[in-house]
Amino acid sequence: MRPGLWLAVGLILLFSLFPFYWAIVSSLETGTALFDADLLPSGATLRNYGEIFAAQPFGRNILNSLLVAGGTVALALTLAVGAAYALGRVAFRGRGLLLMVILAVSMFPQVAVLSGLFELIAALGLYNSLWALIFSYMIFTLPFSVWVLTVFMRDLPREIEEAAIIDGAGSFTVVTRIFLPLMAPALASTGLLAFLVAWNEFLFALTFTLSDKVRTVPVAIALISGQSQYEIPWGHMMAASVTVTLPLILLVLLFQRRIVSGLTAGAVKG
Template identity: 55%
Template sequence: MNSKNPTVRTLTQIALWVVALIVLFYVLFPFYWAVKTSLTGPAQLSSEALAWFPTHVTWQNFRDVFAGQPFGRNLLNSVVVASGTVILSLLLSALAAYALGKFRFKGKSILMYIILAVSVFPQIAVLSGLYTMIKTFSLYNTWGGLILSYMIFTLPFTVWTLTAFVREIPTELEEAAYVDGASPLQTLFQVLLPVMTPALVTTGLLAFINAWNEYLFALTFTSDNTAKTVPVAIANFSGATIYENPFGQIMAASVIVTIPLIILVLVFQRNIVSGLTAGAVKG
């Protein structure tokens, strides 16, 4: 039996590597194909659409993305809206998480379940009512309207995640702050927030990715490039004629908006993994 153990371990390792390579190929191949298509010129794309490698690398599609439409404005809209959504969500969720994680009051468990239920609600279910509210307050086609609508799905997520972190902060820190005469708000912003920095980075990054990629609300609540974000702008790319679909430009724009997210995830990947693990296990 012992003589077979090395063979079994070797076969197990080979099987794991094969599965890992298959998963890696499945995850990375779409992005590779987008990069390959974006580097293929419009003239060659029709004849080399299925080629694994472009015969001639060109940056024309990337230049056409910014020359043919106000894509720079769309990028600015996405940056402002996603950043504003994250900042407001983290500020409000830090206050809510402090109350839910450190104070006892009736109905706290019910409130937590309500927040969880809101986070899994489909966007289409609240679209009509939210559209009426956006129009009533004259927020249509504005950054503020998009930020307000995006917080519907980012705020429950950040509240739920940060609450799990706040519960694990030692109570002695609060007691020491109270002894020194700090108020609850001073305790939160001067004592707890520095401790919560890894949690804030994790939840903020994930909320930023969700807001950056959001499409339905951006499509519904914008009508021109005043506030239109990049997902809607890419979906509306058009060719020289109604029969032409500019695949090269679409892929180039997709690569442009994906690279910043990849960089952010690679930089903060340890915070993301540790944050999700702590929130799932300790919460």
């Protein structure tokens, strides 16, 4: 039983980590060495990493991605917390229907909304700006944020809210001073998911931006060009991929500790 388990774990690890390992190895090689199938890099060098920042505005691309993903998370969570309070705690007619509609929004394939969204963004004058991306990313981030937070908010003990109401707190105070701290784990996990989605998104980023200055990382990597149109600069692309994956891994590790249950322990009963 035990050896079998470890074998399975090993296989899964190999399956999921090997591509990343291969990217690291490739990113350290240049020229023809790239095309030798070596498990260890021959003649390892960090030259690729230097070149992506020197030859391209890659630093700028990373900054754009941070701004877009960060802005998306901030906006989505702010809106979702408000919506979740209404949907989770306030009884009103059509609440179930509204939740279903919100869910339905996330069912549309990206391509289906692409052209309509393009018109909208052009009409709003957001084309080729980071706001276009933040705005359009609400389409995928809001539905699941609202759902996760609504469910979480609904499960918070009602008596805590009532105690706060008797203490003289209005809805805004209840949400900001009582619920938000209790929802930290839910906020961390939904925020992280929203960040990942925004960070990795390609199609909208490609469509709604034009110039290098507002490009985000996934598009920038895809558009990294070699010396000639016949050369695909694998080394640069791998170096760029490794560079943008590291922050994500750091983020996940950082927030992993916050995504813990039991924060509400002690609130009710024993």
